[in-house]
Amino acid sequence: MTFVAELRSDLGPAGILTGSDAAPYLTGQRGLFSGEALAVVRPASVDETARVVQACAAYGVAIVPQGGNTGMSGGAVPTAGDTPMPAIVLSMSRMNRIVSVDPDRWTVTAEAGATIGALQQAADAANRQFAPDWGARGTATVGGAIATNAGGNNVLRYGTMRDQVLGVEAVLADGQVWDGLRALRKDSSGYDLKHLFIGAEGTLGVVTRAVLRLHPATPNAQSALAAISGLGSLMRLLELALARCGGDVTAFELVPDVGLARVCEKLGLSRPLQTRAEF
Ligand SMILES: Cc1cc2nc3c(=O)[nH]c(=O)nc-3n(C[C@H](O)[C@H](O)[C@H](O)COP(=O)(O)OP(=O)(O)OC[C@H]3O[C@@H](n4cnc5c(N)ncnc54)[C@H](O)[C@@H]3O)c2cc1C
Structure with missing residues (x-):
């Protein structure tokens, strides 16, 4: 069985896009960057992500993780000449669940493909605030925001994504799942390895889930x-x-x-x- 056929039989038809179905994932949204891939692979769980990464390691296939594809610098598309290896786009679009909101611990846990807008709505419903905000909120994802250490309009008061991340789960290059999904604010237990995945643009692993900090809602905020x-x-x-x-x-x-x-x-x-x- 070929690499793509193997993945299709593992993930099912919804998990693999090729041909014209894959095209929208192979071009940056401003049309500045584009490239080719063997397939767009869309795992629906952490285990599926791990199996895809293992298959890529076995077949020598490069991986370009993709969230909402709103990044400005082409990191989410396999630009021609990036690597001599064939590549896949690993889209997190099916892993878009808000796992839980914990108002007492002031945290939200979400899959990597959940949008920033969905996080904000989930926090609002619990009378809390997910503070980072920017124009692409409806499309940009948790995984992409972590991988780019995104900032946005509210950095002045709340900091960047690095300041929101309490825990991360990621799939490493050999397919192992690194479980750093902690919700502690004061964690003195040793090296804080989650920071390696923040701002790394997917080079050190695929972020699959994260625990993020919530803040008090600000219903009386004023603009001038x-x-x-x-x-x-x-x-x-x-x-x-x-x-x-x-x-x-x-x-x-x-x-x-x-x-x-x-x-x-x-x-x-x-x-x-x-x-x-x-x-
Ligand atoms: C209108 C508009 C306004 C914006 N304003 C801001 C702003 O104010 N501040 C700001 O910082 N950015 C801003 N951006 C840029 C962009 O929205 C952010 O960089 C965002 O974090 C990208 O998220 P994404 O899900 O679209 O990631 P993508 O564009 O899909 O990916 C970005 C990078 O992250 C990697 N990646 C994606 N998902 C994962 C994952 N699960 N695991 C590992 N790596 C992954 C990709 O390989 C790529 O290198 C703006 C963009 C637009 C279109």
């Missing part, structure tokens, strides 16, 4: 739009906001005039402020 006379005032404005809010500023974004103009033009909006920035 301010005009500054020049970039020199930018950090003074942040200092003022931090001083007035007791340090609790969640986000602080600089919008250059060209960006504001483009948004107003595209959405048919009038400018929110009369003054135009010089930058």
Whole structure:
């Protein structure tokens, strides 16, 4: 049996995409990166992921893990010339369950393919907040966000994904499952190996599940739009906001005039402020 046929017989038809079914997974969303793969493989469990990785090791096939494919730098598609080996895209799209929300421990446990938006909704329903947030929330996944140490709008107050991850489970290159799925906030038990998978872009293993930190909901959060006379005032404005809010500023974004103009033009909006920035 060939490599692809072996995987198809193990995972079933929903677990393997080839031909035109695979095409959307082989191109980055902005069309800047594209490549080829033997197949797009979609395991539905940790055990299936481990078996796929074992088969790849046995057949000498490279693995490109993929979450929502929203990354900006082509890491989720097998770009031509990346490796002399044939490759598969290992899509986590079928492992998209929120496993549990624990309001008392302030944690959410999710599979790697769960979206950031799904985490936020699950946390909301428990009167908690999953704090990281960015434009691709409806598509970007837990695994991709961990693998890129994603940040987003709320980094100022809550930090990056590294600050949210309490535990990780990952499948290593030989197919072993590394179980670091802990929920402890104060874990003094030795080397904190989970950090090796955060920001590693899948080079050290495939993240399959994670335990992530929740924060108090902020139902009374307020947003303000301010005009500054020049970039020199930018950090003074942040200092003022931090001083007035007791340090609790969640986000602080600089919008250059060209960006504001483009948004107003595209959405048919009038400018929110009369003054135009010089930058
Ligand atoms: C509109 C928009 C706004 C964005 N804003 C921000 C922002 O403010 N801040 C920010 O940091 N990013 C931002 N991004 C980039 C992107 O959303 C993040 O990098 C996100 O974390 C990628 O998640 P993903 O599931 O789409 O990962 P993918 O793009 O699928 O993969 C990204 C990388 O992670 C690896 N990977 C994916 N899943 C796994 C896994 N389970 N195990 C191991 N490796 C894996 C891939 O191989 C690849 O190297 C934005 C993107 C868009 C489109």
